[in-house]
Amino acid sequence: MSRRVSDLFIKAIIYLATGITLSVLIFIIGFIFVKGIGLINWDFLSRDFNDSVAYAFVESSDVPLSIDQNTLNDKIPYDNRYETALTKPSYVKNIGAAIAQVTFKNHSTEKQQFVITYIEADSPLLKAVDSNGTKLKVGTDYVIESINGNDFTDMSLAEVVSTIGNQSGKLKIKIVQPGGGIKSNIITTLYMVLLSLVIALPLGIFGAIYLTEYAKPGKMVNVIRFAAECLAGIPSIIFGLFGMAFFVVALNFQISLISGSLTVAIILLPVIIRSTEEALKTVPMIFREGSLALGATKLQTIFKVVLPCAVPGIATAVLLSIGRVVGESAALLLTAGTAAQIPGTLFSPGSTLTVQAYYVAKEEGNIELACAIGIVIIVIVIVLNILSRIASDKLDVFNKK
Amino acid sequence: MDKKIKFNTKNLDLFYGDFQALKSINMEICEKEVTAFIGPSGCGKSTFLRCLNRMNDLIDSVKIKGEILFDGNDINGDIDVISLRTRVGMVFQKPNPFPMSIYENIAYGPKCQGMKDKTVLDTLVKESLVKAALWDEVKDRLNKSALGLSGGQQQRLCIARTIAMNPEVILMDEPTSALDPIATAKIEDLMSSLKQDYTIIIVTHSMQQAGRISDKTAFFLMGEVIEFNETPVIFTNPNDKRTEDYITGRFG
Amino acid sequence: MDKKIKFNTKNLDLFYGDFQALKSINMEICEKEVTAFIGPSGCGKSTFLRCLNRMNDLIDSVKIKGEILFDGNDINGDIDVISLRTRVGMVFQKPNPFPMSIYENIAYGPKCQGMKDKTVLDTLVKESLVKAALWDEVKDRLNKSALGLSGGQQQRLCIARTIAMNPEVILMDEPTSALDPIATAKIEDLMSSLKQDYTIIIVTHSMQQAGRISDKTAFFLMGEVIEFNETPVIFTNPNDKRTEDYITGRFG
Amino acid sequence: GCGSSGSSTTTSSAKISGEINGGGSTSVQKVIDAAGSEFSALNPDVKFTYSGTGSSDGIKGATAGTYSFGCASRDLKAEEKANLTELVFAYDGIAVVVNPANTVSNLTKDQIAKIYMGEITNWSEVGGADAPIVVVSREDGSGTRSATEELIGFAEKLKPDATIKEGNGNVQTTIAGNQNSIGYVSLTFVDKTVKAVDVDGVKATVDNVKNKSYAISRPFLALYDKSKVDDATLAFLDFLMTDDGQAIVQKEGAITV
Amino acid sequence: MQAIKRKKQKEKIIENFFFICAFVAVASVLAITVFVFYNGVKPFISNSYSLFEFLTGVEWRPGSNLYGIFYMIMGSIYATVGAILIGVPVAILTAVYIAEMAGSTFGKIIRFAVELLAGIPSVLYGVFGLGIIVPYVLKISPMAQGESLLATILVLAIMILPTVVSISETSISVVPREYREGSYALGASKIQTIFKVVLPAARSGIMTGVILGIGRAIGETMAVMLVCGNPIAGIPTSIFDQIRPLTTNIALEMGYASGVHQELLYSTGVVLFVFIMIINFVVNKLVKAKVGS
Numbered sequence A: 001m002s003r004r005v006s007d008l009f010i011k012a013i014i015y016l017a018t019g020i021t022l023s024v025l026i027f028i029i030g031f032i033f034v035k036g037i038g039l040i041n042w043d044f045l046s047r048d049f050n051d052s053v054a055y056a057f058v059e060s061s062d063v064p065l066s067i068d069q070n071t072l073n074d075k076i077p078y079d080n081r082y083e084t085a086l087t088k089p090s091y092v093k094n095i096g097a098a099i100a101q102v103t104f105k106n107h108s109t110e111k112q113q114f115v116i117t118y119i120e121a122d123s124p125l126l127k128a129v130d131s132n133g134t135k136l137k138v139g140t141d142y143v144i145e146s147i148n149g150n151d152f153t154d155m156s157l158a159e160v161v162s163t164i165g166n167q168s169g170k171l172k173i174k175i176v177q178p179g180g181g182i183k184s185n186i187i188t189t190l191y192m193v194l195l196s197l198v199i200a201l202p203l204g205i206f207g208a209i210y211l212t213e214y215a216k217p218g219k220m221v222n223v224i225r226f227a228a229e230c231l232a233g234i235p236s237i238i239f240g241l242f243g244m245a246f247f248v249v250a251l252n253f254q255i256s257l258i259s260g261s262l263t264v265a266i267i268l269l270p271v272i273i274r275s276t277e278e279a280l281k282t283v284p285m286i287f288r289e290g291s292l293a294l295g296a297t298k299l300q301t302i303f304k305v306v307l308p309c310a311v312p313g314i315a316t317a318v319l320l321s322i323g324r325v326v327g328e329s330a331a332l333l334l335t336a337g338t339a340a341q342i343p344g345t346l347f348s349p350g351s352t353l354t355v356q357a358y359y360v361a362k363e364e365g366n367i368e369l370a371c372a373i374g375i376v377i378i379v380i381v382i383v384l385n386i387l388s389r390i391a392s393d394k395l396d397v398f399n400k401k
Numbered sequence B, C: 001m002d003k004k005i006k007f008n009t010k011n012l013d014l015f016y017g018d019f020q021a022l023k024s025i026n027m028e029i030c031e032k033e034v035t036a037f038i039g040p041s042g043c044g045k046s047t048f049l050r051c052l053n054r055m056n057d058l059i060d061s062v063k064i065k066g067e068i069l070f071d072g073n074d075i076n077g078d079i080d081v082i083s084l085r086t087r088v089g090m091v092f093q094k095p096n097p098f099p100m101s102i103y104e105n106i107a108y109g110p111k112c113q114g115m116k117d118k119t120v121l122d123t124l125v126k127e128s129l130v131k132a133a134l135w136d137e138v139k140d141r142l143n144k145s146a147l148g149l150s151g152g153q154q155q156r157l158c159i160a161r162t163i164a165m166n167p168e169v170i171l172m173d174e175p176t177s178a179l180d181p182i183a184t185a186k187i188e189d190l191m192s193s194l195k196q197d198y199t200i201i202i203v204t205h206s207m208q209q210a211g212r213i214s215d216k217t218a219f220f221l222m223g224e225v226i227e228f229n230e231t232p233v234i235f236t237n238p239n240d241k242r243t244e245d246y247i248t249g250r251f252g
Numbered sequence D: 001g002c003g004s005s006g007s008s009t010t011t012s013s014a015k016i017s018g019e020i021n022g023g024g025s026t027s028v029q030k031v032i033d034a035a036g037s038e039f040s041a042l043n044p045d046v047k048f049t050y051s052g053t054g055s056s057d058g059i060k061g062a063t064a065g066t067y068s069f070g071c072a073s074r075d076l077k078a079e080e081k082a083n084l085t086e087l088v089f090a091y092d093g094i095a096v097v098v099n100p101a102n103t104v105s106n107l108t109k110d111q112i113a114k115i116y117m118g119e120i121t122n123w124s125e126v127g128g129a130d131a132p133i134v135v136v137s138r139e140d141g142s143g144t145r146s147a148t149e150e151l152i153g154f155a156e157k158l159k160p161d162a163t164i165k166e167g168n169g170n171v172q173t174t175i176a177g178n179q180n181s182i183g184y185v186s187l188t189f190v191d192k193t194v195k196a197v198d199v200d201g202v203k204a205t206v207d208n209v210k211n212k213s214y215a216i217s218r219p220f221l222a223l224y225d226k227s228k229v230d231d232a233t234l235a236f237l238d239f240l241m242t243d244d245g246q247a248i249v250q251k252e253g254a255i256t257v
Numbered sequence E: 001m002q003a004i005k006r007k008k009q010k011e012k013i014i015e016n017f018f019f020i021c022a023f024v025a026v027a028s029v030l031a032i033t034v035f036v037f038y039n040g041v042k043p044f045i046s047n048s049y050s051l052f053e054f055l056t057g058v059e060w061r062p063g064s065n066l067y068g069i070f071y072m073i074m075g076s077i078y079a080t081v082g083a084i085l086i087g088v089p090v091a092i093l094t095a096v097y098i099a100e101m102a103g104s105t106f107g108k109i110i111r112f113a114v115e116l117l118a119g120i121p122s123v124l125y126g127v128f129g130l131g132i133i134v135p136y137v138l139k140i141s142p143m144a145q146g147e148s149l150l151a152t153i154l155v156l157a158i159m160i161l162p163t164v165v166s167i168s169e170t171s172i173s174v175v176p177r178e179y180r181e182g183s184y185a186l187g188a189s190k191i192q193t194i195f196k197v198v199l200p201a202a203r204s205g206i207m208t209g210v211i212l213g214i215g216r217a218i219g220e221t222m223a224v225m226l227v228c229g230n231p232i233a234g235i236p237t238s239i240f241d242q243i244r245p246l247t248t249n250i251a252l253e254m255g256y257a258s259g260v261h262q263e264l265l266y267s268t269g270v271v272l273f274v275f276i277m278i279i280n281f282v283v284n285k286l287v288k289a290k291v292g293s
């Protein structure tokens, strides 16, 4: 009887613990979603973080409006960045586009802007070039700030329309492609994951193969294993410092994608080596013996029998690594920087989603934005998890029936 | 003895670290015969068997003294261990098919040797399965995983896999201990027919089995070969008291 | 039949998911006898054995129809499964001592029942080991890990562990298949002496073993009990052609 | 500091091209990003990036040449000066902020110093409610912190149990979340989640900083090594000092030079 | 013969390639270690600061040339121990629930959710801590601010959950069925089986999870930085006191520090490293001692 009572008691504790874990989980995910979901929309995902300014050179021409005013009013692109309603757009013939005035607000500033809401099919804006004569993209939703040196700050919509209408010939228009999105961070994150895995996976996996299959077990291997274990607890900022001293300064790679991914690759190595070693060790000896007894060489045995069997374990390592790269902030801050842009080359800086979230939380105190980025990170982690699961199931001959 | 001697060991000692598992083994094993090793658990049967294709290389602590001549050449000498193992195949106590398709299991060895021709491989796979008396049971599921086979089928698959290498010698370490009588019968039949072409060495716990299928029997005890002789002699008229004690135990 | 009936199964069907592993089994098993189950691999011997102490509860896909009466009570009915298992002990094919000391292994069951008195436990451990013929071999290393024992010793430990619970029935699933002849002999001796006090049900692949130790034998085939009778009858004068075929196979 | 003559308000003048990668103080990032964006609009062949990693990192990066130019939000220490050329391109006010629910809206410099040194520990001592004061400061080495400590006069006397937060944003979030707290942030960051108190009766506004009536301000510095700097970078720094450049400084909430 | 030779050559080349991979991997891992130690030991060797004062001092004022980290060491220890005491039991029991008690579908869902928890960057944990935990702690705290040892412990306890849960769960589910069956066959109840047989058998795996959890707790920086308060002096005397763990000390100031200040931040890293080495060493020994018996 007393056993029943104590069993029940323990069971209750187990349920309690699981309940705690689950509620913590729901709480955190809930917190992130509630705070951040309001900011998530297509613009958020598809735009750059910073506004990008350009001077467009345009040949003015008379383009008649081909639709009526009501249709024009309907062409106001919905955008929840605009907290106050847009004014009715006015059409300006010589640039073949309609402009509306909006009040732009974010969590620290509020300003008036003039936004292009409609562009005629043969508008000269569509042929805009920059000062080099390279084609420039101008689209609806772009902000227009000045024309031929006439700045629109403090003007009303009517004044702006007449200012533009008064210009003719060659026009120099300052346009701003609105930012506020995290496209560049998403892409930088994917680059970073890809690059650091490309560097760390072969090194880690082949290294682990050497350590388990070739190296004579002994002190040396144990020391390496111990060092790897210890490094797992070292804060990544220290890796960042090393990356900065070695890759950024000594090798002169600058603050860049490559410095960042090399540094993260080093962070990943201990994880990959340890998990791969474990995975290799769990491959039953009888498979190795079976293969060798059939006259296979050691290498054939490793590649044809041992590695395929170890796939699920290695996949776990890959999963952990992806999580680690995506979640890394301190080390990347010092080696890849905080520039919210798509890195043009391996040697350009770029900030991952997490670095961006860290940055906006720390510098701007913008918790909502950090959480919105958090949601994107969680989605990316889920997608990458599922992808690598699928990949590993495809490769996993061991459990295939 | 008119048959050719395939294996000849001379004063073979084997140590696992400090522990001596084999003590001065001298044995001549003839071609195209079945030789059985019997003896209580831990007496060194498997260890000796694994010496013959240098499987013990995989265990770091093993040290070997003495000579093992295979067709007159010392296998611990200059010989290439890979080609030794292609000539001396091995079937293990626990069936250990690879986690691949049945076809791939059989083709594994030949492919490792560099054989690529699909038609040659197909024929080889079929022939080996036929010889191992497994063809009929699996011919419709060659591309299914070998892990889906029953224990007895898996063991025959492992034998087929070995036959596909066309070795000269097949070592078998208690190949039927995990099997039921019907599967055991099939494998014993198989051994009898294989002995036309191959030299077979088998470790077994079953006195009956040794009696049924082997030409010669060696009795191991504590790392020594106590007696090695024609099977009928061992079972009816052993020289050594210890052999007799073991044989006449009521068990099988 | 003058002995008391311990187990009585009525139209027992068992399914693993869709697959029917036992088909309408009716069997009466008597007290203080040794009952042996024989039959080819996969015929359902283990499955049936595991029904008797509801070990199959652990497998999600299992569905059971029909009745199993233990001393007249349906074990799938109201009965408490834990007390059923204390009365019906089980020894598995593969020795499975817990990774604890030898002493702790034996004391495990009684402790789970709430027994705490050290001296009672000490006596119980000793008695059980003595009955299992293991005392002499381990009396000096009771606090050493049970995993350091040899296979045969581990199996006897598992028997001792079961005896310590003082069950009424002991189920044994191929308890000697992993053992060498000497260890096997010891365990068979043990069974003969245990049958004074306990009802023993044993699954075995070895016809000889069944013949040597059992009072009754049941022959299983494809989930059915083909024949169930006094052991001498089964082995000398079976009713069913299929039983005869199986028994007279040359194997053991 | 403007040594070269690459000034380019019009795009018709000499073509400027190349990569400019700056880095350092986080306080200046808003201003510099906006200026960089404008500069590369004017010069489409210029690729501009800035990494906000901290003032000291900016100084180190400028010295080592890993940054085209570095930025700091504080004056350089003697040992940091080395070969660096300094360019003050803006000033920044520092606002002393409290929770909007706090009734206190004016503090003297002396009171602030005493609060930070732990001599005043209750809001009632400075005319507020009877509640303990939670002092929030920045990390050691922050430009914002060293400027504030110096100007208010509690350098190296910060009370031991002050809460330290990294970055203007974190300070602001903390102040917004704790009714009894006090902190300081760059004026460019103040928004409605916190309340800037008047210091010695002067409001913290851009105008007051400019006319020097509001005393707590510090320079924004751009730093480069003359021997390593490239033309594009120089052109950018020149642009910062032009009217157009200064207009951007003003637009982003900092104070023109 | 020729073919064999070529095969052997190929094997040798690839083996060397493996060796190079191992070498590079190991070298980079060791390089970090050397780098940290080199920079961290420098100030004591060149006598720019006394090791004794560094290790025993209770005030960190770089401007006044005061670099004592003893109060940080204590803070790190308290925070780690606290997080382990709360997080590990909860995590192990959750793992038990997933592996032994949940239905397979529900178990899978929880496991997935827990893995998700592992994928959330630590910055967001910090934001969560600052937004939710700190205000709650403030409500019950006698202190005026919610940033505290307690808040740190709670955030860390949450953060080690996924690691410990998933590793423990894996090692619980690989405990051979035979052990469970053996226990049930001896009349043990499910709970007895779990606690007396399954968990002890899974001990080594669970310990690995705990080690990694400890590693995460000690090494965690970004989340902790937001909720611990980071005071410049003071050994914590209650769970409501603020603390400055070793990690946040490094992360807070590294971007700004130079000279001796910077070197002593590396020294802080060395102390952390030694810390983790000791813990790993002890735990390894413990696991071996127990399992070996």
Ligand SMILES: Nc1ncnc2c1ncn2[C@@H]1O[C@H](COP(=O)(O)OP(=O)(O)OP(=O)(O)O)[C@@H](O)[C@H]1O
Pocket: B016, B019, B021, B039, B040, B041, B042, B043, B044, B045, B046, B047, B048, B059, B061, C180
């Ligand atoms: N890898 C090893 N390291 C150390 N000792 C070993 C090793 N393998 C086997 N031994 C020891 O060597 C002796 C012989 O072992 P072997 O496996 O050859 O026995 P066997 O005759 O095959 O027994 P069984 O019938 O049980 O398979 C045993 O005492 C065993 O404990």
Ligand SMILES: Nc1ncnc2c1ncn2[C@@H]1O[C@H](COP(=O)(O)OP(=O)(O)OP(=O)(O)O)[C@@H](O)[C@H]1O
Pocket: B180, C016, C019, C021, C039, C040, C041, C042, C043, C044, C045, C046, C047, C048, C059, C061
């Ligand atoms: N967990 C399970 N799920 C599905 N099918 C099972 C399961 N366990 C056993 N079976 C099937 O049930 C049948 C009977 O199995 P059982 O283990 O009872 O055979 P057995 O007579 O004990 O054979 P052996 O002598 O090989 O142990 C077999 O066909 C087997 O494949």
Ligand SMILES: [Mg+2]
Pocket: B045, B046, B047, B173
């Ligand atoms: Mg053996």
Ligand SMILES: [Mg+2]
Pocket: C045, C046, C047, C173
């Ligand atoms: Mg069975």
Ligand SMILES: O=P([O-])([O-])[O-]
Pocket: D025, D026, D027, D028, D054, D055, D072, D073, D141, D142, D143, D144, D145
């Ligand atoms: O501008 P800071 O980040 O150095 O305060």
